[in-house]
Amino acid sequence: MTQASATQPIEAPAGAVLLEVRGLSLDFGSSRGRVRALRDVSVSVPRGRIVGVVGESGCGKSTLAFAIIRLLAENAMITAGEVRLEGRDLLTLTPRQMRDIRGRRVSMIFQDPMTSLNRVLSVGQHMIDIQYRDKISQADKRRRAAEALTRVGIADAESRLRDFPHQFSGGMRQRICIAMALLVEPALLLADEPTTALDATMEVQIVGLLKALQGELGCSILFVSHHLGTVAELCDDVVVMYAGEVVERGSVRDIFKRPGHPYTQALLECDPGRIHEKTRHLPTIPGSLPDLVEVPQGCIFKDRCPHAFERCQRERPPHYPVAEGHTASCHLLDETRGNHS
Amino acid sequence: MWFYLARRLLLAVAIVMLAVTLLFVMIHAVPGDPAAVILGPRATPEQIAQIHEKMGLDDPLPLQIVNFFVDVTRGDMGTDVFTQRPVSQIVLGQMPYTITLILSAITWATLVGIPLGCYSAIRRNSLIDKFVGVISVSAIAIPSFVMAIYALLIFAVWLGWLPAIGAGGDGFWDTLSHLILPAFAVGVGWVGYIARIVRASMLEVLGETHIRMARAFGLPERRIVFRYALTLAILPTVTVLGVGMAHLLSAAVFAEVVFARPGLGALIVHAVDTRNYPIVMGTVLVTTALFVISTTVADLINAALDPRVREGL
Numbered sequence: 001m002t003q004a005s006a007t008q009p010i011e012a013p014a015g016a017v018l019l020e021v022r023g024l025s026l027d028f029g030s031s032r033g034r035v036r037a038l039r040d041v042s043v044s045v046p047r048g049r050i051v052g053v054v055g056e057s058g059c060g061k062s063t064l065a066f067a068i069i070r071l072l073a074e075n076a077m078i079t080a081g082e083v084r085l086e087g088r089d090l091l092t093l094t095p096r097q098m099r100d101i102r103g104r105r106v107s108m109i110f111q112d113p114m115t116s117l118n119r120v121l122s123v124g125q126h127m128i129d130i131q132y133r134d135k136i137s138q139a140d141k142r143r144r145a146a147e148a149l150t151r152v153g154i155a156d157a158e159s160r161l162r163d164f165p166h167q168f169s170g171g172m173r174q175r176i177c178i179a180m181a182l183l184v185e186p187a188l189l190l191a192d193e194p195t196t197a198l199d200a201t202m203e204v205q206i207v208g209l210l211k212a213l214q215g216e217l218g219c220s221i222l223f224v225s226h227h228l229g230t231v232a233e234l235c236d237d238v239v240v241m242y243a244g245e246v247v248e249r250g251s252v253r254d255i256f257k258r259p260g261h262p263y264t265q266a267l268l269e270c271d272p273g274r275i276h277e278k279t280r281h282l283p284t285i286p287g288s289l290p291d292l293v294e295v296p297q298g299c300i301f302k303d304r305c306p307h308a309f310e311r312c313q314r315e316r317p318p319h320y321p322v323a324e325g326h327t328a329s330c331h332l333l334d335e336t337r338g339n340h341s
Numbered sequence: 342m343w344f345y346l347a348r349r350l351l352l353a354v355a356i357v358m359l360a361v362t363l364l365f366v367m368i369h370a371v372p373g374d375p376a377a378v379i380l381g382p383r384a385t386p387e388q389i390a391q392i393h394e395k396m397g398l399d400d401p402l403p404l405q406i407v408n409f410f411v412d413v414t415r416g417d418m419g420t421d422v423f424t425q426r427p428v429s430q431i432v433l434g435q436m437p438y439t440i441t442l443i444l445s446a447i448t449w450a451t452l453v454g455i456p457l458g459c460y461s462a463i464r465r466n467s468l469i470d471k472f473v474g475v476i477s478v479s480a481i482a483i484p485s486f487v488m489a490i491y492a493l494l495i496f497a498v499w500l501g502w503l504p505a506i507g508a509g510g511d512g513f514w515d516t517l518s519h520l521i522l523p524a525f526a527v528g529v530g531w532v533g534y535i536a537r538i539v540r541a542s543m544l545e546v547l548g549e550t551h552i553r554m555a556r557a558f559g560l561p562e563r564r565i566v567f568r569y570a571l572t573l574a575i576l577p578t579v580t581v582l583g584v585g586m587a588h589l590l591s592a593a594v595f596a597e598v599v600f601a602r603p604g605l606g607a608l609i610v611h612a613v614d615t616r617n618y619p620i621v622m623g624t625v626l627v628t629t630a631l632f633v634i635s636t637t638v639a640d641l642i643n644a645a646l647d648p649r650v651r652e653g654l
Contacts, residue, residue, distance in 0.1 A: 071553055103558035115550040120572045120647055129568075130558040164648040177554070184558065 003205045018220045019045040019068070019188055023083030026060075026067055026244040033293045034077075037063050040083070043222075045188065050214060050221040052235035052252070054228060054267070058289055060244040061224045062111075065190045068222070069106055070098050085188065103130055108190040111172035112197045117165035123149075123176055124161030130180055148179040152209060171202035175209065182213055189214075189221045195230060203227075207234050228271045232256055240264045243289050243300045250317075250326030260320075260328030262305045299331065307332055349640075353633040358410065360629040361622065365406050368618060378616040379422050396422070396618070409622065418626065419619035428623035431608070436627060438604035442596065443589050445520055446528035447582060455648045456576070458539025459571060462547060470540075477533030486595035489526035493599060496522055506601040523596040525588065538581055542574040576643055583639020587632050 026038040037212055038060045045051045053061045068083050072088060083090045085105060090098065110116040113310050117126060127145035134141065142161065149157035152175040158310050165173060174194055181189055191210065195203040211234055214221055225231050231238055231252070238255045241246040242329065248261040259265045266285045289303035299305070299312040310332050319327035344553050351453035376392035377384060381447035393399050397408060412419065419429040457477075461470040504519050546552065547570050594606030601607070605624050644651045 069557055071556055099559045099561075101559070102556065103560070106557075108554070108557040110550055110554060112550060116554045117570050118551045118555070119649060120571070122648075129555075129560060129564070132560065132564075166649050166652075180558070190557075268612070 005224070006271075016047050017044050017088050018047045018086060019043075019222070020082075020083050020084040021064070021068065022084070024083065025079045026063060026072075027077045027079055028054055028073070029075040029077065030293070035292045036244060036312065037076075037292060038067065039295070041241075041244070041246050043239050043249070045220045045222055046237075047220055048188075048218050049236040050211075050223055050234055051237045051239060052231035053222065053224045053239045053241060054226060055152060055241035056267075056289070058243075059241040061226075061241050062184060062192050064241070065108070065192045065222060066222050068188075069108055069190055072245045099113050103184050103186075104133070105186055106190065107184050107186040109174070109181050109194045111193040113170050113177055113194075114197065115175060119165055122162055122164050123168075126176075127161065127183060130184060132291055144183065145179075146181040146309045149176065151182075151213070152176070152179040154179070171198055171205065172193060174198060174202075174206055176275055178206070178209060178213070182217060182219075185217065186219055189219055191221055191223045193226070195225070195227070203230060210234060228256075228267060237292065240267070244292060245300050245329070246319075247301065247330070248322075248326075248328040250322065250328075254323055254326040258322065258326075260322035260326065260333055261301075261330045262307050262330070262332070263301050266304075299329075311335075349637050353630070353637070356633050357626060357629045361409065361626055362406055364622065364625050365402065365409070368621070369402055375422075375616040375618055392422075398486025400568075411634050413626065418623040421618050421620055423615070428619045429621060432605070432623045432627050435603055435605050435608045438602060439590070439593050439606060441520065442523055442527060442593050442602070442604060443586070445524040446593075447531065447589060449524060450528035450531035450535055451578075451582070455571075455575070457536040458531070459543055459566065459574075461536065461540040462543035462574075463566060465544065473536060473582070477536045480529050480533035481537070483530065484595075485526055485530055485592040486599060488525065488529055489596045489599040492522045492526045507603075519600075519602070523593075523600045523602060526599070527596050528593045530592070531585070531589075534581075534585075535578055538578050539574055542577050544568060546570045546573045572646065576647055579639050579642050579646070583636040586635035590628050590631065 021041060021043040022241055024038055024041040025036070027034040028037050029035075041060070041064060043051065043053070043064070053064060055061050063072070063076075067076075067078060068090065070093075072078075081091070085101070087198075090101065093101070117123070121129075124142060124145060127148065128138065128141045131141045131144065136144075145161055148156040149160060154160055154172065154175055165176075168176065174197075178194075194210075195206050198206060208228055208278060210221065210223075221234075222236055223231065235252050236251065238248075238252050239246055240255070240261065242263045248255060248259065248264045250260075255264060256268070259268055263285075270283050270285060272282065290300060290303060296303070297316075298314050299308070299317050302308040302312040305312065309331070315331070317329040317331045317334070319329045321327050324332060347452050373482050375396070376389045376398065377547070379392060380388055397405055400408070411421070416429065416654040418432065420426070421428055421431055424431075449474050457473050461473045493505055505522075507519055552565060552569055555569050560569075590605070593604065594610065596602070597604040597606035598610055605628060609621060609628075611617075612624065640650075644653075
């Protein structure tokens with residue numbers, strides 16, 4: 001890791017905060033009323049680090065990524081909070097200023113590589129287009145594009161620039177997307193489940209590629225995934241989300257070793273990779289996500305929590321420290337600490 | 342590519358033959374003896390028999406059809422009953438008028454319809470979008486002959502801005518001024534139609550992930566709309582236009598009648614009126630061929646625009 005920080009081009013030291021999401025709340029308008037998709041979400045991404053956001057489908061992890069780059073659906077409304085990138089609150093920027101940030105300081109890769117490229121444009125056209133701000137010749141842009149393709153492991157890059165997206169496999173297309181995202185040398189890369197649509201072998205390759213390139217470029221990555229194994233493989237820190245709230249955050253090591261929140265514990269138990277005994281049933285978390293139009297009082301996880309007690313019904317748990325830099329929002333932590341003292 | 346064209350050509354021949362055969366059957370089913378119509382009420386049975394002999398009307402129907410196709414492959418589409426001129430000469434002489442009318446109608450409809458549809462999609466649910474929507478649907482709903490009659494009445498009769506009848510021909514401006522009203526009447530429904538199609542497919546494309554991706558790189562909105570979205574959204578429109586050629590031809594028939602313009606429409610109406618079957622057959626043959634050609638051209642344009650289609654050819 002020391003090697004990576006030595007080649008890091010960014011002036012600030014690794015560890016300084018690059019992205020700080022504070023108290024972000026977001027609603028989606030729907031026919032049933034406002035869906036409170038994110039509530040008081042705080043996430044911080046230090047420079048040069050990879051932060052994973054995990055949670056089941058519908059927990060708001062992708063919404064968080066889209067809120068950061070401000071590419072939300074039309075019916076989304078940010079009701080509170082701030083998104084500070086290098087100190088500037090992105091939520092206060094004009095659309096024009098925001099466009100300047102996109103593709104320069106922040107870029108993004110998407111879940112489904114089959115649809116994230118335009119089918120009537122060649123790969124080269126895509127890659128040259130995104131360099132539109134650079135005052136270099138077309139030939140230089142082409143050369144840079146070919147270099148980027150080579151770097152993500154696409155052979156014969158020069159001639160493949162002429163090919164169209166459908167001439168590549170899913171894994172290759174995700175490599176192209178990664179090449180594009182890194183071509184602009186962003187400070188922050190948002191990765192919205194980039195391996196979900198790929199098979200397991202591809203997933204391993206893509207994760208390895210992201211890790212290698214991150215080490216080379218020294219950018220930060222916010223990696224959204226529902227796959228704990230991938231997050232453990234790639235990330236430095238983890239944020240666990242449930243039903244639009246952050247329930248636990250800490251380093252990968254701490255969270256996998258000593259999960260503080262019952263939801264995180266349940267998630268870990270459900271990971272097929274961690275099941276060691278022979279069993280006929282895959283473990284699951286009973287119950288389903290709460291209704292986010294009428295957000296229930298108290299702890300958001302209480303209906304599915306095996307340890308829920310009276311206090312969870314009425315009081316929303318704040319984040320209690322589990323260890324240094326590791327917090328979880330569960331009253332149990334407060335109770336056990338109270339018992340000890 | 343060559344295989345595709347050969348296949349298309351074969352299909353075209355099949356479609357034309359089917360259309361002409363159907364027409365033969367229909368003419369046969371319509372009451373009234375062509376010979377009697379041509380000769381008038383005072384015809385003698387001998388004269389009628391003579392005409393029957395000449396037109397081959399006494400042959401069995403399948404034989405008539407086969408004879409017709411055999412003649413066509415030799416470039417002979419028959420002879421006009423009245424003037425004795427070759428049908429091919431008459432039909433091909435009228436064809437340029439109709440083609441000019443259709444092409445000008447579709448050109449102006451496309452030039453106006455595509456930007457309108459685009460704008461409606463980008464400013465969805467805005468006042469202008471709703472206004473364009475209402476106007477489009479109205480334009481689609483009004484039959485083109487009604488449009489033709491009112492256009493004639495308002496701009497030619499009341500305001501006197503443009504000539505009412507004929508196709509002109511006395512120089513470029515004369516031809517153009519005679520073309521404007523018919524082209525307007527034929528094309529106006531298409532403006533609405535194209536605007537609707539483009540709006541719908543544009544909205545669909547703008548919701549696709551690759552557009553979000555382009556935005557995530559901060560590409561200028563104008564480039565996203567024209568280069569990333571419109572190039573895709575245009576594809577269904579091209580197909581619809583190719584197939585819509587049949588519709589346009591029938592609209593052109595009305596416009597040619599209303600504006601007393603020469604053309605295939607005027608020709609076919611007159612020929613049906615007078616039971617001038619050789620002309621009817623020739624015109625239908627040519628219009629069917631035009632239709633097949635236009636759908637093929639639409640497919641080729643699509644192939645030029647979409648690399649995936651191109652590969653499939």
